[in-house]
Amino acid sequence: MKKGLWKYLSLVLMVAMVLSLVACSNPDETSESESTNSTVEEATSTSEPVKIGLVAMLTGDNPLNGERMQQAVQLAIDEYNAAGGILGGREIELLVEDDQTLQDMAVTCVEKLISEEVVGIIGPHRSTNALAVEATVATAGVPTLTGGTSPSISELGNDYLFRIRASDEIFASVAAAYAVDELGAKKIGMLYNSDDYGAGAEKIVAEYCKANGIGYVSEGHNTGDTDFTAQITKMGTEGVDALLIWTHDSELAIHARQIYELGLEAKVVSSPGITMQQVIDMCEPEYIEGWQGVTDYVFTSTDETVQEFNKKFSEKYGINTELYSASYYGAALVLIEAIEAAGTTDRTAVMEALKKTSDLSAPVGVLECDDKNNLVHSVNVAEIINKEPVFIKSISVE
Amino acid sequence: MTKKMKIRIAEIIILLIALLVVPLFVKNNYYLLVFNRILINAIVVLGLNFITGLTGQMNLGMAGIFALGAYASALITRYANISPWVGLLLAIAVGWVIGQCLGYPSLRVKGVYLSLTTIGFAEVIRLMFSNLTDITGGTQGMRNIEPYSLFGFKFDTQGKMYYLFFVITAFGFFIAWRIVYSKWGRVFKSLRDNAEAVEMSGVDIADVKIKAFTICAIYGAVAGALYAHFMGYINPSTFTIDMSTNFVIMLLIGGLGSVIGNIFGAIIVTILPEMLRFLDDYYLITFSIIVLLGAIFFPNGWVDAVVRLGKKTINIISDKRAENGKAVSR
Structure with missing residues (x-):
């Protein structure tokens, strides 16, 4: 009896854990993430929200940066939703996952978002994490916008991985x-x-x-x-x-x-x-x-887009903008615009629309996609005067 | 073979088959990825159990062993351009060597000093891989590590990898189980309880300690090799002290010394944060609090606590039944 009890209890415990994981999210899960280039259901009604994923470092080494990323992306999405949504009135929904700045967690987060049928993913931020998820997003065919600045990212030749910061x-x-x-x-x-x-x-x-x-x-x-x-x-x-x-x-x-x-x-x-x-x-x-x-970004820049963005952001969150909020606000803009341009939530179509991005003005500069999927091509120089970064000049590089 | 044994074997076979067909029903890559992480973690914890669980010596250098296994396999697959299976064999060899080398200082350093030695070891390994840029790619990491393949069948999706890792983990579990309940296992346990008494009984302590370390390191290195081919990308910044501590937490939650507990520890510590993700910003702190409370209230591990609770309820129920039975018979 006693030995048997041990066994059954452990079995029950195990089954319970597995079931609760399966039941935890995704009530109506489909098995599409298995196939390559899976497409998000097109037949869904217009009331269904368009899902966008964000992988940010909300815990770990740089939690503040992750928070700024989340705030900025949320701000962009709120603006679009307030203006009546995209694709003929569909709301945008943001799903946020924390990668703890760890590579295996980043892959886990990306897989989770893919299984939740997001149209595109913003983040992960670190280059190492971007390199870790690179193969996953290519297989699943999900457009992903990373802020990783390592030169090795553009050497990947991954069509689905876009970069929203200038290379190191x-x-x-x-x-x-x-x-x-x-x-x-x-x-x-x-x-x-x-x-x-x-x-x-x-x-x-x-x-x-x-x-x-x-x-x-x-x-x-x-x-x-x-x-x-x-x-x-x-x-x-x-x-x-x-x-x-x-x-x-x-x-x-x-x-x-x-x-x-x-x-x-x-x-x-x-x-x-x-x-x-x-x-x-x-x-x-x-x-x-x-x-x-x-x-990438100085909030004291005289540029109109920058001033407007800084005003909106500080009104909502009570802090000035910095490069994480500016970069990822740009990422959200470019992704949402690409979905709108593609006219569909089909991931491949969105990827192709992202590749055609040109002349989109964002706080970090004018976004334009080159043949290596880099979107940003300018860098600012700032001087710190009395604890404030003061904009000196903007340098564009080809 | 007695009838009881036959039933037992049948039960085990049913359980194994049930676990093996999981990918047929679970098609979601995210769940399969989490299952694969559990299986890899379970192998590490099974190994760590020998040194920290049974012989009672704190090993906080598991990440170093894991990293050595991962890099050994990835490097030989990359540069010698051979099958990852050879990498797995190399990882076993590397594990054996590390076990011998790490086991030796453990004869002289004890307690907190041994913990420090193992932490130092793991850090040395991590910094070595970060700085051997020409060979390991340094902090850029190694990309495109080939997946395992068998007679042309590639284990390249999470579902396929699940089968492979499941078989290896089951095999590792079986071996660990046999060792723990063998003469070696008993000596390991007695070493934790009273090393002097063991020596007095004519057991060569040095030999036993090195054996425990070697088994532990082989498990760790094998898991590392699997991890490398599972992720396809490795980077030294993964193998930090946080990772080592995480393995120890798994061991503690499962219960020191219990082989089944090891598996549950790996399951709980890997799945729980994923399940708590709905708490957004608070999920990790919730997880940490749960672990901390667990350590305070269930020092023998959660599995042990659940079993005790179960026994208690059954005792109460059977007592009541006995009472009722008496009442009826009267």
């Missing part, structure tokens, strides 16, 4: 060129995160300096490091006159403090993080005064 190559080359041409640097020092993001930029800057005969030193660090004094001191002894810092948010803030404390005199051009409110908030004003950053 563009950022890094603009930063190096800006330091040399505008700031008159003779010797560039580079502090970079040794991951995909930083190391990719480092390679480009190194090549740029070599090609232009500029002196160059570089030192790497890892995500999660908190002491960069050795690297910064080295930059001081090498006598660099411009410093490029390429890393993630928290490491960037620590760099700012330690560079200030060690008194390194060099003009700083940083990766996009420095223009973000959450990074600025982590720093004292004197740490980052006069720092320049290359970024």
